[in-house]
Amino acid sequence: MNGIWDVKSDVVIRGDNNRDVSPLTGKTKKNENGFTHYVFSKVLFNNPWYVIPDDDIELFKKFLNGGSRHYPSDGSIPCDLVARETRIILNKIVEIANDPSDKYYEDARKALENGKYALVRGTLKLYLGKYTTRDWRRKRFTDDIDFWIFKMDLYEHVLKENGWKRISDTKEWEKQIQWVNLIRNEREANMLIAANDINLLLDFGSGAYLEGTSLKEIFSKKIKRGHNVDLSDLINVAMVNGCDYKHCGERLREEEWLNAWIAFEEAVNTRNTRTTSNLISLCRYSLGIADHLERVAKSINKYQYKIFDKFEYPDNELERICRISIHWIEFLSSHGHNNTRKMIHDYLIEQRDFKFQYSKNLRTFTEKVLNLLNFKYSHLKIFFEIEN
Numbered sequence: 001m002n003g004i005w006d007v008k009s010d011v012v013i014r015g016d017n018n019r020d021v022s023p024l025t026g027k028t029k030k031n032e033n034g035f036t037h038y039v040f041s042k043v044l045f046n047n048p049w050y051v052i053p054d055d056d057i058e059l060f061k062k063f064l065n066g067g068s069r070h071y072p073s074d075g076s077i078p079c080d081l082v083a084r085e086t087r088i089i090l091n092k093i094v095e096i097a098n099d100p101s102d103k104y105y106e107d108a109r110k111a112l113e114n115g116k117y118a119l120v121r122g123t124l125k126l127y128l129g130k131y132t133t134r135d136w137r138r139k140r141f142t143d144d145i146d147f148w149i150f151k152m153d154l155y156e157h158v159l160k161e162n163g164w165k166r167i168s169d170t171k172e173w174e175k176q177i178q179w180v181n182l183i184r185n186e187r188e189a190n191m192l193i194a195a196n197d198i199n200l201l202l203d204f205g206s207g208a209y210l211e212g213t214s215l216k217e218i219f220s221k222k223i224k225r226g227h228n229v230d231l232s233d234l235i236n237v238a239m240v241n242g243c244d245y246k247h248c249g250e251r252l253r254e255e256e257w258l259n260a261w262i263a264f265e266e267a268v269n270t271r272n273t274r275t276t277s278n279l280i281s282l283c284r285y286s287l288g289i290a291d292h293l294e295r296v297a298k299s300i301n302k303y304q305y306k307i308f309d310k311f312e313y314p315d316n317e318l319e320r321i322c323r324i325s326i327h328w329i330e331f332l333s334s335h336g337h338n339n340t341r342k343m344i345h346d347y348l349i350e351q352r353d354f355k356f357q358y359s360k361n362l363r364t365f366t367e368k369v370l371n372l373l374n375f376k377y378s379h380l381k382i383f384f385e386i387e388n
Helices: 056-064 079-097 105-111 122-128 134-139 152-161 215-225 228-240 254-270 273-308 315-322 326-376
Strands: 036-040 144-147 173-181 186-196 382-386
Touching: 036 273, 056 273, 056 326, 079 105, 079 122, 079 134, 079 144, 079 152, 079 173, 079 186, 105 152, 122 144, 122 215, 122 228, 152 186, 215 228, 215 254, 215 273, 228 273, 228 326, 254 273, 254 326, 273 326, 273 382, 315 326, 326 382
Parallel strands: 036 382, 144 186
Antiparallel strands: 173 186
């Protein structure tokens, strides 16, 4: 405190100061070497649509009915739908780059020098690059695509060709997206925005100017802005990092992760009070989620065979559960109820293992961030820790 970190920080928008980053009352202490220990509690993201059950069987049922938590989001359109629209744009640019007769051939080839995924950043870059957990990709929502394209004529041409309309006031583009909510079996619609961040020159506070589309540059912006959705995204990337590939099936490329870690080092080096507050919050949420993941994994392990209990889960209930995934609906239609029970049981075993591993990864990640913070603030004889 006292100018070291912000006790009040942001949750949703810059300046809302709705996050309390106060140490635990009565836990602050000095050790024999004169270091002041600031102790913080673990915490979970507030979710008005989901209350974590105290009973393990209820926790298992919640998970089986669509997952044990929803992630903080800054939009209302499922990311898988937004990713589909993004792929259409990127693939069109690739198509142009393969057609020498196209007017925009040279621009497209130039734009793709670093690969097509270098043309998009933010949430969709994390999604398309599979830097996150599959659970995050299924549950994250957004309302915009952040492009990073220097060839403006090419960018506008491809958007026009694919049904986007320009918003004259903001220089952004919009397109209405429609989909069916499988859980409620209702049609929904919302406006998707496409923005070229090259033009916007956005400043997200604390010097968090956008510099590019690499994982490190995305991390840098999210660490400095530090809204709930930013911290959640960082945590979901950290969950995957360090996973044994054969065991977890997904992990970051080691070189990319090592380079992205520099964003944390640079953030701590600024000793900016807002950034320090965000990193403390990141550690608190990471350990809170690690505990929750471990508890979910244990509940799955305990009740995994419930899916075969036709009294507990009759066929009509199984059909309702399958509505959480279009793939499950199609599997049920093609393979029948008994095989679907086996498929879901295999999924439960897989998710149990994932969650145990992700919990372990988050604990390792948090330890590393805390060590970095404590090293950088050792000259002030300050030590940050999270309560067990």
